[in-house]
Amino acid sequence: MSNKNNNSPEKKNRRDFITVATGALAAVGVGAAIWPIINQMNPDSSVKALASIEVDLSSIKEGQETVVLWRGKPVFIRRRTNEQILEAQKVDLKDLKDPEPDSKRVKKAEWLVLIGVCTHLGCVPTFGKGEYGGWFCPCHGSVYDVSGRIRKGPAPLNLEVPNYEFVSDTKIKIG
Amino acid sequence: MTEKNFNSDSEIIKPVHTSKVGGSPFKGVAGWIDNRLPILRIFKYEYLDFQVPKSLNYFWSLGGILMVCLIFLIITGVTLGMHYKPSSSEAFNSVEKIMRDVNFGWLIRYAHMNLASFFFIAVYLHIFRGLYYGSYKEPRQLMWLLGIIIFFMMMATAFLGYTLPWGQMSYWGATVITNLFSAIPVVGKFIVTWLWGDYAVGDSTLNRFYVLHWLIAFGIVGIVVFHVIALHIVGSNNPSGIEPVDTRDTVSFAPYTTSKDLFAMLVFLLIFVLFMMYIPNYLGHPDNYIPANPLVTPAHIVPEWYFLPYYAILRSIPNKLLGVIAMVSSIAMLGLLPWLDLSKVRSSVFRPIWKQFIFLFVLDFFLLMYLGKMPPEGVYVILSRIGLAYWFMFFLIITPLVSIMETPLQMPNSIHEYEDWKKKGKIKTLKIF
Ligand code: HEM
């Protein structure tokens, strides 16, 4: 601090400012250079464009299911029987890990539309196994009921309901 | 700012060394090259004259064996890459073509596939060696950490490689493992989509996994170089755990260690070749010869054998996030060992109590490996939890406690005295070593 010309307090502050400004600009520059390299790995617009499909329901009989591929994932479309609907509706929400009434998971009680991907680590559960009349995941043993709600096992959440709408009585549009 | 005044008379003039040509122990062309690029002298000092403890046993041949595995994996991998097509519509068929049409393609693929398994056999023995003889202790902590980094990278590479043939196990293995990231709160889902480049494992995923598969494999080579450089600074540990002092304790690397290592490598390769030629699919899964199908998960999805213990740990906990944390930290525990084991004595030869806990730990490893293959129900889940409990207790409680309480056996003062005691039967070790 002996040299008056270069190290006066005022000059120090100005230097600090320059250091901070340079640092900030460098950070922005590095960020701007890295972001494209990171973001290139995200789904591109051609993948996103495939986002919706239409499915004809007329050939699905009561108690049957069809599986379609949507965004690379299986979607279960199940036409439930009356007993199954009643069973799904009478479940006490207190018994559920991820409480959700059946009515919130369907548009028409007869039609259950689900993304067929286990919320644990992504396997495809099979229908008709497991003690709740719904799905059983072969990978680590998660059990879902006839509303696709998680009842047992490591999966934390209910099977996801995709965005869909009825375009006519026998046709739905997913996505 | 320094306060040095460059205009004053007190300026100190120092010579600089921008050119260091000279000093080679070689003559002629070799000397001329070595004076400009000192690789020959490094080779001479570090591999021919290098002194290693004379008490080394065959466990010390595993490092060289691992090196051979890595080199052969790269050679077979690069040749496979000349025929393999990393796209979801072509991958499976290109591997079948390698198996049926490409000249010696079957041999190259079976070699690559089984070498990956033998690589893990060797690395597990190598890690056991470090555990048993205390090679992770001062001054070798950094070598140990570099080793664990290599181990993690090996697991990543092997997982990515296993997805490439795009069979059912490839596809669903990739799905389950990438979904592990979805356990991370808030950002997990975005990370998974980012890894996939799609909304499910698919073509973009396969393409990038192919690139990462060999990129990380070459990354391993880089870290191995650090591992070896560090080794040549701190020197090899040995079964006695005592540092060598003079030439009574050591032998030179060539020809003593080189010939012993060569013999071990040949035995290892012989077993490998027999295995590859007679039971090449023994460690694989038949389901992987069925093309990937995103609509159906196979009834029993099981990872490769070398991942089974951690898989058992993952499944033993009925909570997704905790399961993932337990799995990752079970391996990361190894990295804490240098700071959890407070005993100054390295070798288990002189630690009668800790030795027994190590054997229990090895048993635990095999128990979990067995459980990872079994369905996650009933008694298997209970046993997995016991296995998991011992695993963490071993590192976090037993290791520090025993290292404080245990009284080590009487130790010799030097490696040559150790060898003497061994001859007189004062120290019991396995005879074959
Ligand atoms: C640390 C080194 C490596 C390990 C542990 C490793 C492991 C594996 C494994 C387990 C597979 C699956 C084998 C199967 O089931 O078919 C595989 C496949 C493959 N690897 Fe590697 N690999 C390594 C290095 C490399 C390198 C350096 C390349 C160079 C490009 C490469 C190229 C390939 C190719 C093209 C395949 C697909 C063909 C096939 O499935 O056989 N690998 N690798």
Ligand code: FES
């Ligand atoms: S993926 Fe379904 S239980 Fe693990």
